[in-house]
Amino acid sequence: MADLLENYLQDSEGAGKVLVHARLLIRLAGLYAEIAPTHLARASRVANFKSGVVVIHADSGAIAAKLRQMAPTLVDQLSQRGIECSGVQVKVQARDQREPARAPAHKPLSVRTSAELTALSSSLPTSPLRRALEGLLARSAREE
Template sequence: MSDSLQTYLEAAEGAGKVLAHARLLVRLAAVYQEIVPSHLGQASSVANYKSRVVVIHASNGAVATKLRQMAPTLLATFTQRGFECSGVQVRVHARLDPETARVPAQKPLSVRTTQELAALSDSLPLSPLRTALENLLTRSAKQE
């Protein structure tokens, strides 16, 4: 069974093109991780290779900007390493990792802080600051 699956994956009429493309992407990704600084490598990845253009997804605009500045170096290195590459395209593609998509925990105000803010709010005349303090006290989770 595994022989027939391997034969199918490698056959041109089967999934051979897909498998070859996947292997190419793995090789490109390995070279990419060697080239870029580690902090940029952690915030980006090789997404595709089409029409001799390497497509890189960056997790935010700052990383994308830095990678665009590095595009000539990336292109030269990919070409030097034997890839037929005529360009590098960088796109911002936010990741949905649990770490980055976490909702920050709401920290409750202590009883003392709540009392001090309430006293400050009461001592202020009607103003945007007083309204903001009252809204803060209303919305905040109070520590029991």
Template sequence: MPDLLQTYLDTPEGAGQVLAHARLLLRLAGWYQEIAPPHLGQASSVANLKSGIVVIHATSGAVASKLRQMAPTLVDAFSQRGLVCTGVQVKVHARQGQTAAIQPTLKPLSSRASQELKHLSESLPASPLRAALETLLARSSRQE
């Protein structure tokens, strides 16, 4: 049975082409990490190779812009390693699992600060400030 699977993977009409392309992309990814400056290499990755054009995904527009400026250098470096490379296409593509915004650290109020804010809120007339203080106090009491 394993021989049949390997035979299927190696045939042109089987998954052999996909497997060969995947191996090439792994090799390209290694080369790219050697070629690209470390700060750009960490914020981008090789995504594909289409008709001699290396497709790179960048995590932000700033990284993509820098990589587009480096495109001729990248093409030369890939070509020197034996790849038939005619160009580099850079796309902005956020990596999976990356959070859009950093969640703020929740810091509970001390009991004294809580009491002082409660007294202040009770002394205020109905207003947006009083509502904000009451919301703050309600949230801080849930955290404790």
């Protein structure tokens, strides 16, 4: 079964073109990381290569502007490394910055801290601060 899949992926009539293009993009991404200044490479990435033009997605307009200024240098450097590159097109395409929500880290209260907060809470008149302290004490883990 694995041989059939590999044959299909390497077939020039089917997915082979996609595989070749994907390999070219991986190679371009590596070359781009070598050529571009580190701070610009971190804020951008190779998105595509079509008709001799490398398409780069930048995270912001400022990064895109700087990359557009560098386009002739990027073309020359890629050409010197064996890529038939006639131009660079830069587009602003911010990355999705959302990270999965993390459970908050619960650091247990020491016995002393717990006792001091309890005493403070008890000494306060009924108020939002007192309720907040009581809530904190109710939810907090305590060291034994």
